[in-house]
Amino acid sequence: MEIKAYAKINLALEVMGLCDGYHMVNNLMVLTDLYDVITLEKDKSITLKDNKIEDNIMIKAANAFFNHFKIDSGVYMTLDKRIPVAAGLAGGSTDAASVLKGLNELYNVNASSKELEDIAKTLGSDVPFFIDGRIALCTNRGEVVNHLNCNVPLMRLTLIKIEEGLSTALVYKNYKYEGISKKDKIDNIIDSLNEGNIDKLKDNIFNDLTKPALSLNENLSNLYKKLNLGARIYLSGSGPTMFGINLSEKELEYVKNNLPENTFIYEGYIGK
Secondary structure: OEEEEEEEEEEEEEEEEEEOOEEEEEEEEEEEEEEEEEEEEEEOOEEEOOOOOOOOHHHHHHHHHHHHOOOOOEEEEEEEOOOOOOOOOOHHHHHHHHHHHHHHHHOOOOOOHHHHHHHHHOOOOOOOHHHHOOOEEEEOOOOEEEEOOOOOOOEEEEEEEOOOOOOHHHHHHOOOOOOOOOHHHHHHHHHHHHHOOHHHHHHHOEEOOHHHHHHHOHHHHHHHHHHOOOOOOEEOOOOOOEEEEOOOHHHHHHHHHOOOOOOEEEEEEEOO
16 A cells, blocks of 8 residues: 655644643644655564664554554555655654554554544644644644634645754744734634635744744754745744745745755645
């Protein structure tokens, strides 16, 4: 079985105060068309080909699935990694969710999305979103998925990632909550999508982790500031991936002309 595990971007990421050691968030996420390719094959044990990561989230997902449904079996997995790692695109989370969905089909369990989301919550805050993948406002620590009755028009997407990664934990550690609600901006984003008003959307996209992420990486900070002199560029998640939506030819040319060597750039789409 072959599965595509799609990356996400954040159109809004509101980070609030701590509760039980975790920041509460309002995280408005949409899928991109950038994806990893995962293959699953029934096996006696749980194996990920060429795995070099201790405590790999795909292996954790497979173990959680078999334990939850009390299935005495395994899976042989391969991963064609196309989503950059440590990038703010939730590559690991989407891979884990895809393993859960794939095993559900491979073993004919017929579990509901709700049941798979409950397993996904044990693996990471972003994982439940990818079980369904529709545009959603994810709340609490990000694991509570509130699907939106919202139209997402087809929009061109440009992703930009410098070579270095960023630690999500460190970015959150450097964040200071100012107690200002961003509900109006989130409402404006949802309205702009339903209206197909891309200019209004661009005016309201925000990410509370931008400042702490930029403070931790001088190269990222310098590039972010430079790119925003000639285009509208935002940070995705805890970074360092940046993105632009519906960039004009002039803006795209400016971005490409100002990227350092070995910068990852991807041109695709979000929406339908």
